[in-house]
Amino acid sequence: MTIAVNAGVEGQALKEAAQDWGAKTDTSIKIVELPYANLFEKELLDLKSKTGAYDVIMLDDPWFPQFTTGDQLTSLDKMYKAAGLNGPDGDFIKSTLDVCREPWATGTYYALPYVGNSQLFFYRKDLFDKYSLTAPMTWDSVLLAAKKIGAGEKMYGYVMRAAAGNAVVTDFMPLLWAFGADVFSADQKPVVNSPEAVLALKFMLELGEVTPPGYTGYNADEVSAQLLQSTAAMSINWPAWIGPMDDPTKSKIVGKIAFAQVPSEKKKGQAELGAWLVAIPSGSKNSLKAFEFIRWATDSEQMKTAALRGNPPTRSSVFDDATLLKKFRAFPTQKASLMGSKPRPRTSAWNEIENAFGIYLSKANSKTMAPEAALNEANKEITAILNRNK
Amino acid sequence: MARRRILWILPAMVVLVSLSIYPILFSLKVSFTNQQGDWSLSNYSRIFADHLLHVSIIQTILYVTVALVIELGLGLFFALVIDSMGRGKYFFRAGFLAPMLLPPVVAAVIWRLIYNPEFGVLNNTLKFFGFATKNLTWTSGEGSAMASVILVDIWEWTPFMFLLISAGLQAIPGEPCEAAKMDGASSLRIFKDIILPLLKPTLFLAILLRAMDLLRIFDQIWILTQGGPGLATETVSLYIYRTAFRFFNFGYAASMSLLCLILVTVFAKNLFGMMKMKVA
Numbered sequence: 218m219t220i221a222v223n224a225g226v227e228g229q230a231l232k233e234a235a236q237d238w239g240a241k242t243d244t245s246i247k248i249v250e251l252p253y254a255n256l257f258e259k260e261l262l263d264l265k266s267k268t269g270a271y272d273v274i275m276l277d278d279p280w281f282p283q284f285t286t287g288d289q290l291t292s293l294d295k296m297y298k299a300a301g302l303n304g305p306d307g308d309f310i311k312s313t314l315d316v317c318r319e320p321w322a323t324g325t326y327y328a329l330p331y332v333g334n335s336q337l338f339f340y341r342k343d344l345f346d347k348y349s350l351t352a353p354m355t356w357d358s359v360l361l362a363a364k365k366i367g368a369g370e371k372m373y374g375y376v377m378r379a380a381a382g383n384a385v386v387t388d389f390m391p392l393l394w395a396f397g398a399d400v401f402s403a404d405q406k407p408v409v410n411s412p413e414a415v416l417a418l419k420f421m422l423e424l425g426e427v428t429p430p431g432y433t434g435y436n437a438d439e440v441s442a443q444l445l446q447s448t449a450a451m452s453i454n455w456p457a458w459i460g461p462m463d464d465p466t467k468s469k470i471v472g473k474i475a476f477a478q479v480p481s482e483k484k485k486g487q488a489e490l491g492a493w494l495v496a497i498p499s500g501s502k503n504s505l506k507a508f509e510f511i512r513w514a515t516d517s518e519q520m521k522t523a524a525l526r527g528n529p530p531t532r533s534s535v536f537d538d539a540t541l542l543k544k545f546r547a548f549p550t551q552k553a554s555l556m557g558s559k560p561r562p563r564t565s566a567w568n569e570i571e572n573a574f575g576i577y578l579s580k581a582n583s584k585t586m587a588p589e590a591a592l593n594e595a596n597k598e599i600t601a602i603l604n605r606n607k
Numbered sequence: 608m609a610r611r612r613i614l615w616i617l618p619a620m621v622v623l624v625s626l627s628i629y630p631i632l633f634s635l636k637v638s639f640t641n642q643q644g645d646w647s648l649s650n651y652s653r654i655f656a657d658h659l660l661h662v663s664i665i666q667t668i669l670y671v672t673v674a675l676v677i678e679l680g681l682g683l684f685f686a687l688v689i690d691s692m693g694r695g696k697y698f699f700r701a702g703f704l705a706p707m708l709l710p711p712v713v714a715a716v717i718w719r720l721i722y723n724p725e726f727g728v729l730n731n732t733l734k735f736f737g738f739a740t741k742n743l744t745w746t747s748g749e750g751s752a753m754a755s756v757i758l759v760d761i762w763e764w765t766p767f768m769f770l771l772i773s774a775g776l777q778a779i780p781g782e783p784c785e786a787a788k789m790d791g792a793s794s795l796r797i798f799k800d801i802i803l804p805l806l807k808p809t810l811f812l813a814i815l816l817r818a819m820d821l822l823r824i825f826d827q828i829w830i831l832t833q834g835g836p837g838l839a840t841e842t843v844s845l846y847i848y849r850t851a852f853r854f855f856n857f858g859y860a861a862s863m864s865l866l867c868l869i870l871v872t873v874f875a876k877n878l879f880g881m882m883k884m885k886v887a
Binding site: 254257258261265283379380381382429430431432433434435439442443446448566568569572573575576577579580582583584585586605606 | 642659723724725726741742744745746747748749752832833834835836837838839849852853854855856
């Protein structure tokens, strides 16, 4: 059985689980480990040409709508039915199960959730205590705290990533949602130039004033480096960076960082969901074994083992496990964040939309375009993309 | 006899057809299909309306022109200086080639660290000498990003120009220069009237090889800026890659690739023509 996994921290637990399962069931396992961008290309090429090169694929949830077009993935509903089962159990956190269905939240299951990633808010608890600040609940309080800490310490109050494309969009989405805006209206029309979205972008630029000057070129690595080196006090970040914050070989701030849910503003704060899923390509020649494996790998016992290997779980019971809670102090916040998280818009053209949106957000952050003009251009571009992909 | 001749060139023909002609014809076919797989001219009509492509073409031309002119100028300068040195010539020649030996990806990663506004060696060195570095954001600034990526290219590929020109200089016979010197010609006059004309074939070759490589620029920019901030460093190669492998629109990517192929072929043919004319 051949399994394609992401060559990074998200793929490590699945890789080890596959080897365990191979030994347990006496199945020969071949792991194909690919970096993020290559994984997408190779998997989609395999799905489109139905070569059957992979029996199980690991996929990032924004890829799911594109991967489910044209009967490319095996319907798990049918497999569950054939096995005399009803479907995934209720222990999975709903937001992570919803992105495994096409249409979103209501349709057929084509995947199971394996990595429960959603954004968290990282902040320096020691500095918040020093300046008598309460935990950041709203974006306004984040800005005030960032100004206060920035003025009193030799560091920046906030750090965010605004490199063109995925990076800037990822950090902007929680702001967009908190300010009451969205990418699409209820009838699926692009509305990134709404007055609420303009306010969100203007707020992002205000945050930019308390962020290191090079942030318009930052990706996740640079943001985390600023926190680890104690040169910035707050950021939005992914669970994969929780471990390094408390690792003395990498961090100057061991034990000083606290984790919170993404702040609110006009609406309750919602983190962006970045779950990793496992699915079976319809070209797989070992689909029954593959189904057996993905069910085994996502059961509570295996997910607990995966959590110990550094994998953020997608099951409620694993987040509540007493042994794990002692080891992973951010689990309660991670669970709450994951339960309230929101996925990126469910469209097969999301990669292209994110790229166009990211270009104009990046231009606004670089101050070469006014926020209104940037969002108007982004809206035009997104409309054109949707028209082309009709 | 004719049959034997055909047999001799058959392996070369097979390689040419399977590795060059067939992929080009296949790309041509793909370029005339839309995302639903139907025959369509939409990819070619989109080329004229796509302003992201137009921006990336302009920036590619800017990138190629600036990098090429500076690399050629510096390569010529260093080749003349190092070639005229007595002792230490071989030491400097070997040392000068070091950047070119690095894989472009490694060079880009090194420069990404150098350019980091907070932790990078560049801003920290400038800070040490008392310069204000707060606004020196290098690859992160929309105004400075293109210059920063061009600087990396110059650093890495000037040695290539130097190497070619240096070899060209060594092939120039010494007698004409010595005779001119005895007649009292200045160094500038010798360079202008003897060295430069004899060096022209080498210079044209250097321009051709480097320009074709620059037109394909991808890895350095991808690692340094991924085309940003905004569209500040987006080039045609990056845009084609994104269209094909991120947006999975192979038809449009194929039509843009064929357009590039035509433009590069026209450029190379003209340069070859100029080269032949000047050499003649």
